[in-house]
Amino acid sequence: xxxxxxxxxxxxxxxxxxxxxxxxxxxxxxxxxxxxxxxxxxxxxxxxxxxxxxxxxxxxxxxxxxxxxxxxxxxxxxxxxxxxxxxxxxxxxxxxxxxxxxxxxxxxxxxxxxxxxxxxxxxxxxxxxxxxxxxxxxxxxxxxxxxxxxxxxxxxxxxxxxxxxxxxxxxxxxxxxxxxxxxxxxxxxxxxxxxxxxxxxxxxxxxxxxxxxxxxxxxxxxxxxxxxxxxxxxxxxxxxxxxxxxxxxxxxxxxxxxxxxxx
Amino acid sequence: xxxxxxxxxxxxxxxxxxxxxxxxxxxxxxxxxxxxxxxxxxxxxxxxxxxxxxxxxxxxxxxxxxxxxxxxxxxxxxxxxxxxxxxxxxxxxxxxxxxxxxxxxxxxxxxxxxxxxxxxxxxxxxxxxxxxxxxxxxxxxxxxxxxxxxxxxxxxxxxxxxxxxxxxxxxxxxxxxxxxxxxxxxxxxxxxxxxxxxxxxxxxxxxxxxxxxxxxxxxxxxxxxxxxxxxxxxxxxxxxxxxxxxxxxxxxxxxxxxxxxxxxxxxxxxxxxxxxxxxxxxxxxxxxxxxxxxxxxxxxxxxxxxxxxxxxxxxxxxxxxxxxxxxxxxxxxxxxxxxxxxxxxxxxxxxxxxxxxxxxxxxxxxxxxxxxxxxxxxxx
Numbered sequence: 001x002x003x004x005x006x007x008x009x010x011x012x013x014x015x016x017x018x019x020x021x022x023x024x025x026x027x028x029x030x031x032x033x034x035x036x037x038x039x040x041x042x043x044x045x046x047x048x049x050x051x052x053x054x055x056x057x058x059x060x061x062x063x064x065x066x067x068x069x070x071x072x073x074x075x076x077x078x079x080x081x082x083x084x085x086x087x088x089x090x091x092x093x094x095x096x097x098x099x100x101x102x103x104x105x106x107x108x109x110x111x112x113x114x115x116x117x118x119x120x121x122x123x124x125x126x127x128x129x130x131x132x133x134x135x136x137x138x139x140x141x142x143x144x145x146x147x148x149x150x151x152x153x154x155x156x157x158x159x160x161x162x163x164x165x166x167x168x169x170x171x172x173x174x175x176x177x178x179x180x181x182x183x184x185x186x187x188x189x190x191x192x193x194x195x196x197x198x199x200x201x202x203x204x205x206x207x208x209x210x211x212x213x214x215x216x217x218x219x220x221x222x223x224x225x226x227x228x229x230x231x232x233x234x235x236x237x238x239x240x241x242x243x244x245x246x247x248x249x250x251x252x253x254x255x256x257x258x259x260x261x262x263x
Numbered sequence: 264x265x266x267x268x269x270x271x272x273x274x275x276x277x278x279x280x281x282x283x284x285x286x287x288x289x290x291x292x293x294x295x296x297x298x299x300x301x302x303x304x305x306x307x308x309x310x311x312x313x314x315x316x317x318x319x320x321x322x323x324x325x326x327x328x329x330x331x332x333x334x335x336x337x338x339x340x341x342x343x344x345x346x347x348x349x350x351x352x353x354x355x356x357x358x359x360x361x362x363x364x365x366x367x368x369x370x371x372x373x374x375x376x377x378x379x380x381x382x383x384x385x386x387x388x389x390x391x392x393x394x395x396x397x398x399x400x401x402x403x404x405x406x407x408x409x410x411x412x413x414x415x416x417x418x419x420x421x422x423x424x425x426x427x428x429x430x431x432x433x434x435x436x437x438x439x440x441x442x443x444x445x446x447x448x449x450x451x452x453x454x455x456x457x458x459x460x461x462x463x464x465x466x467x468x469x470x471x472x473x474x475x476x477x478x479x480x481x482x483x484x485x486x487x488x489x490x491x492x493x494x495x496x497x498x499x500x501x502x503x504x505x506x507x508x509x510x511x512x513x514x515x516x517x518x519x520x521x522x523x524x525x526x527x528x529x530x531x532x533x534x535x536x537x538x539x540x541x542x543x544x545x546x547x548x549x550x551x552x553x554x555x556x557x558x559x560x561x562x563x564x565x566x567x568x569x570x571x572x573x574x575x576x577x578x579x580x581x582x583x584x585x586x587x588x589x590x591x592x593x594x595x596x597x598x599x600x601x602x603x604x605x606x607x608x609x610x611x612x613x614x615x616x617x618x619x620x621x622x623x624x625x626x627x628x629x630x631x632x633x634x635x636x637x638x639x640x641x642x643x
Contacts, residue, residue, distance in 0.1 A: 189282055192312040192325055195274055 001057035001152065003048040003116045004108055005081070006135065007041040009065050009072040010125040026227040037072045040120020042187040043180050047150060048118050049080050050185065055152060058082045060111055064092065064104050070203045078190035078198035085111065089207040094220035097126070101134025103218055106211040108139060116157065117177040121146050132179040142176040148183040266562055272331055279335050282307060283342035291343040295613050298467035300424055304346045308339075309379020313350070318357055322373030329503070333510050333565040337558075340514025344617045345468045347514055349382070351507035352420040356383025356429050359445065359500045363488035368447060372427055384425035385504075386416040386474055387497050394630050396501075397440030397494055401476060403432035408483050410434075410446060412476040415458070420624075422472025423457045426450045429500070430474070431493045443493035447485040454479030465616030502575040503568060504625050505582035509561045512582075512589035512621035513554065519589075519596035519614040520550040526609075527599055543599060550592045557585035576638045583631035586621035593618040 011033040020029040037045070048059045061076040063069050064087040073084035087107040095103060108117065117139070122129035129145070136143035148167065149160040152174070161168040162181050190198070208218065216222060240256075242249050257263040268276070286307055294301045308314055316332045318324020332354070340347030357376050360369060360383075375381035392398040401414025412432050419428075428448045435442035448455060458473030488496050524547055527538035537543045560581035567574035593615040597604035604611045622628050 189278065189307075189311055191310060192275055192278070192316075195278060196271060196325070199271075199274075 001051055001055035001116070002060070002114045003051055003057065003118060004060045004062060004111060004114045005041070005044045005048045005076070006104060006108075006117065006119045006131070007045065007061055007063045007072060007076060008038045008120075008123045008125075008131075009035045009063065009069040010038045010123055012036045013124055021230045021232055023229075023231060026230040035068065035071065037075055038120050038123045038125075040122060040124070040180065040182065042120070043182055043184050044118040044120050045076055045079055045081065046185045046187040047180055048116075049188070051116070051150075051152060052080075057115070060085065060114070062087065062104065062107055062111065064088070064095075064100060064107070067205075070205075073203045074198050074201075075190065077201045077203070078194040079188065080190075080194055083204070084201070085204045085206060087206050087211070089209075091208045091215075091219050094223060095218065096223035096225035097128050097130035097134055098224060099218050099222035101131045102138055102222060103211070103213070104131065105135050105138035106213050107206055108135070110206065110211055113175075115155075115174045116152070117141070117175070119177070119179045121179045121181050129179070132177060136177040139177070142172045144170055144172060144176065144178040146181055147178045148181045150178060150180070150184065264563065264566065266330075266559075266566075268334075271327075272334065275331065276334060276338065278311070279313075279338045282311065283338050287339065287342035287346055291345070292610055292613065294343065294345055294468045295465070295617075300470055301343070301346055301349070301468055302424075304343065305349060305379065305382065305424075308346070308350060312378075314353055314357075314379040314382075315377030317354070317361070318373050318377040319361070319369075322369050322377060324373065324377040328565075328569040329506065330562060330565040330569055333506055333561060336507055336510045337514050337517075340511040341517045342514075344511060344515050344614075345466050347511045348466065348469050348508075349421060351504070351511055352385065352425075353383045354507050355385030355420075355500055355504050356425070356427055358503045359385070359429055359487060359496055360447070362499065363445070363496055364447075365484075367484065368487065372447060376427060381426035382421055382424055383427045383429075384419055384421035385429045385500060386419045386422075387431040388418050389414070389416055394627060396497060397443065399431055399433050399443055400436075401430070401432040402436060403434045403444055403446065405434070406480070409480045410444075410483070410486065412446070412448070412454070412479040412481065414476050416474040416476075417459075418461060418471045419474050420469060420471055422470050422474055423450075423460075424470050428474070429487060430476075431497050432476075433493075434490055438491070440494040441491055443497070444490050445487040445493040445496045446481055447487050448476075448479070448481055452479055452481060464619060465613065466620055501625055502578050505578040505631075506561055506564050506568065506574075508621055508625040509557070509564075509578070509582035509585035512586040512618060513557050513561060515614050515618050515621070516550070516554055516557070516585070516589040516592040519593040519611055519618075520547070520554060522609070522611055522614075523547065523550065523596040523599040530601075537599070546595050546599060550595060553584075553588040553592060557581065557588050560584055576635060579626070579631045579634045579638075582621075582625060583628055583635070586618070587628060589618040589621055590615075 022029050052059050059081045060083045061081040062085045063073055070086055077084050119132045133143055144159045146162045147159040148162045151158045155174045158171045242252055315324035316327050320326040339350055376383050403410040403412050430446050430448045431443055433442040434444045454477045456475045458475050461471045527543050528536050530537045564574050564577035564581045596611045597615055600609055600611050603609055
């Protein structure tokens with residue numbers, strides 16, 4: 001049972017107040033914000049580790065991003081992943097979800113055979129949930145999105161998909177791709193032995209020249225999505241609290257609503 | 264002297280911080296209220312390999328130094344003093360095993376202790392042997408390749424939950440302390456049972472249990488160190504343990520100080536935050552100063568221990584100073600909180616109850632002063 005997990009390094013949302021956007025380049029200012037593994041991807045790593053514990057095999061973790069993303073991959077190694085690969089090249093800059101899924105798919109093809117490809121349901125920064133499905137299309141394998149439970153029997157996978165107010169049970173033949181939700185498991189902490197040994201493990205770095213890429217499909221050129229504007233929304237205005245006796249309050253409230261032309 | 268953290272230490276402490284913040288601190292009140300042994304926390308410590316910090320690598324540990332252990336224990340104790348003391352009491356078993364154990368004993372007992380599969384404990388205290396540690400009444404009688412233990416221990420931390428005990432007994436009562444001998448005793452050995460669980464003022468979830476030995480036969484191979492050297496072993500173990508107890512007190516003091524500092528900036532009286540009053544400022548300044556002083560006494564003691572230098576005096580000073588500072592700081596923290604501080608709505612009253620234990624265990628403050636005085640008077 002060989003599993004590949006795609007992870008993304010994202011800004012820590014617990015430090016949301018430090019996150020700024022650059023209005024000129026329409027990008028996130030990533031400096032000075034603590035970077036973490038996308039939380040849903042931590043669930044994907046955990047699921048892969050549990051499957052390995054039950055069925056054997058290998059867990060390979062892959063990420064596309066700047067050189068700093070090595071840190072996220074090293075954490076995955078500390079958690080117990082067997083191998084970590086960073087797909088990184090300056091020519092990948094500006095990739096949208098289509099170009100990203102294409103580039104990652106080429107990286108995954110280079111890794112070789114696998115049974116299951118796992119991702120978090122979406123990244124907490126972009127929130128698009130498009131890279132998983134995109135990858136499945138590039139790799140021409142079936143996909144299960146929003147999986148909250150996974151069972152592997154032989155070459156079959158049975159999964160529960162979270163829907164709005166129900167869940168769906170699907171069965172698919174391996175190899176396939178699944179994106180997972182928070183409900184699927186509680187991610188473990190790395191052990192100290194894992195943490196210390198990950199320091200000595202190597203994170204492979206693959207650039208554009210290492211992958212068999214169609215150069216027109218990568219980076220800005222391969223990205224049909226254009227970000228027109230990105231901005232920090234204004235906080236909603238503060239509410240007003242009226243105090244006093246109820247009859248008087250009612251009058252004042254009606255007055256205020258009329259002022260705003262709500263009544 | 265340089266306490267700059269290594270990359271490994273920084274990485275480990277970051278992880279410990281994360282676990283303390285997410286797992287230990289949020290449950291500390293609940294653990295104290297229910298009085299139930301925090302097995303979930305112990306499981307977490309085990310999963311993280313934290314019980315194996317100082318255990319040599321060849322026996323399944325991480326082979327790191329006592330200073331690293333101390334830094335970790337400080338964080339755990341700050342988040343949850345109960346968990347900190349469980350972690351600390353374990354050291355009272357691994358420390359003498361590492362220092363005095365035979366190769367065979369280390370091969371047998373270290374791997375489960377390092378992985379956290381087994382918890383350790385140390386048992387000397389008896390109804391008549393507290394500060395007067397040499398007055399142990401439990402006997403060990405030699406009998407065809409075995410020792411037969413009879414007697415009762417009290418207040419034993421990690422009692423009943425622990426699997427491996429270092430037990431001090433007397434093989435020759437006429438010789439007094441010179442008859443004391445240490446043994447490794449496993450839970451489940453015939454004739455070894457548990458009695459009363461002591462109900463306490465604070466740290467209610469920390470097991471402090473009576474151990475009963477009734478013709479408990481243990482093999483010769485479980486003799487730890489040499490016959491008649493148990494008193495020395497116990498004194499050495501207590502000296503190292505004092506660093507652990509001191510750091511436990513420091514952790515509580517840090518938690519209390521932090522709560523008081525934050526609260527003082529929120530609480531408004533006379534139209535201003537109470538942090539703007541000099542009376543409160545001076546309390547906070549004293550707290551912060553004592554915390555730093557205690558911290559470096561204890562770090563230095565651990566550093567001496569790691570370097571193989573005489574650390575006993577520093578360990579006693581650190582334990583004495585940190586536990587008395589913790590009592591004072593937690594009392595002051597309640598004062599900063601005023602009436603609210605006395606209620607169970609805030610954790611500061613719990614810190615105050617917890618701090619008191621640290622002035623008593625591992626040698627009372629009075630015993631520490633005695634040790635320090637005798638050591639400084641012996642110096643040339």
